[in-house]
Amino acid sequence: MNRQASVNIARVTYLLICELLGLAVALTFSDAITIATGLIGGLLIAGFFILIETTLKGFTLRGFSTATFGLGVGLFCAWLIMRVDIADLVSNMIRENAPTKDDDESIERRLIMYDRANAVRLAINASLYSSLGFLGAVLALRGNRDDFALIIPFVRFRQEGTQGRPLVLDTDAVMDSRVTNIAKAGFLGARLIIPRFILHELQTLAASPTLAHKQRGQRGLDVLEQMQKEKGIEVVIHESGISKGEQTIHARLIEVSKLLDARLLTNNDNLGKVARLQGIAVLNLHELTDALKPSVVVGESMRLALVRPGRDEHQAVGFLSDGTMIVVNHSANLIGTTQKVHVISTLQTSNGLMVFAEIEEN
Numbered sequence: 001m002n003r004q005a006s007v008n009i010a011r012v013t014y015l016l017i018c019e020l021l022g023l024a025v026a027l028t029f030s031d032a033i034t035i036a037t038g039l040i041g042g043l044l045i046a047g048f049f050i051l052i053e054t055t056l057k058g059f060t061l062r063g064f065s066t067a068t069f070g071l072g073v074g075l076f077c078a079w080l081i082m083r084v085d086i087a088d089l090v091s092n093m094i095r096e097n098a099p100t101k102d103d104d105e106s107i108e109r110r111l112i113m114y115d116r117a118n119a120v121r122l123a124i125n126a127s128l129y130s131s132l133g134f135l136g137a138v139l140a141l142r143g144n145r146d147d148f149a150l151i152i153p154f155v156r157f158r159q160e161g162t163q164g165r166p167l168v169l170d171t172d173a174v175m176d177s178r179v180t181n182i183a184k185a186g187f188l189g190a191r192l193i194i195p196r197f198i199l200h201e202l203q204t205l206a207a208s209p210t211l212a213h214k215q216r217g218q219r220g221l222d223v224l225e226q227m228q229k230e231k232g233i234e235v236v237i238h239e240s241g242i243s244k245g246e247q248t249i250h251a252r253l254i255e256v257s258k259l260l261d262a263r264l265l266t267n268n269d270n271l272g273k274v275a276r277l278q279g280i281a282v283l284n285l286h287e288l289t290d291a292l293k294p295s296v297v298v299g300e301s302m303r304l305a306l307v308r309p310g311r312d313e314h315q316a317v318g319f320l321s322d323g324t325m326i327v328v329n330h331s332a333n334l335i336g337t338t339q340k341v342h343v344i345s346t347l348q349t350s351n352g353l354m355v356f357a358e359i360e361e362n
Helices: 002-028 035-055 061-082 086-096 104-142 153-162 171-175 178-184 196-206 211-229 249-260 269-277 285-292
Strands: 167-169 192-195 235-238 263-266 282-284 301-305 316-319 325-329 338-349 352-359
Touching: 002 035, 061 104, 167 249, 171 196, 171 211, 171 263, 178 211, 178 285, 192 196, 192 249, 196 211, 196 235, 196 249, 211 235, 249 263, 249 269, 263 269, 269 282, 282 285, 301 316, 325 338
Parallel strands: 167 192, 167 263, 192 235, 263 282, 325 352
Antiparallel strands: 301 338, 316 325, 338 352
8 A cells, every 4th residue: 555655646746747847848938839738738748658657567677677688689689680781782772773864854763762772771770670679578578587697697696695596396396285385484585496397297197087196286286376376486487398308307307407506396305316416406395394393302391282092091192293192191181181291202113203201290
């Protein structure tokens, strides 16, 4: 609301300035322009540019700078092409066909041919500059900021200093809903890049006749759609990584990560190991989960909610925030309450870590 109010104030200020300028012009040329005409002219000019501003509502300063850069590249390419003097060649060809006689009719036709030659030259110059400028601006807007790193390395350096290196997601990471929550919390701090072939793989899975594959593909597409809707998450569909013969998905992911100098976000341990061997920074979701698990040591005290009976009659069971089960001895009568317990032993099983504790005496 504050931003919109500021925009409205700027519009009103601009309108008043245009009206004052129209009034000044009318007073300066009072013999030819009336005050009403000056005011209406100022109003029309202000209305025209405010209409343009409203039309470009979704066009940000970043988009403007990107389009300006692309326009500059296009105009530079046109300038290089014009060094060949294509327009001069065409205009000279027209002039060579002009009559060489000195009678009045020939001179008139010669002047007409010269005018046409100049008009053709001007048209070719204007068309070439405008066309290449337009193509440069559009291609720049369609691209992403990683493309500019090939021309302006400072873009990449500035990006690494502020937002961090981009993250390339594999199929499993896209289908993991935890990525959305981690990104929303601001811990990733970078753009999420989805290669086009990963999106194609998700679409293939979603169209699979196998129910399990279909559900995984649909979940991945749903998670991707949710990430794109989040304002704080920037998702980019990257066009690189075209398949080369029998190249695997993992090899193509590593290739894209190298190309963009990006990190790889995955929960595939084997892919993470291969990527690290090739010098790529890897963020593994399993490693993040293990790092966030609270460490429980023998002798530690904590407050624990006892929620259900244990295997033995005298036992009660509680759970830590990460799902670790704690079995409390001699506490069956305290189920439904929160008690202070201390850890007496731990046991690592195939299903995870089991912790045994007892009620701490006051």
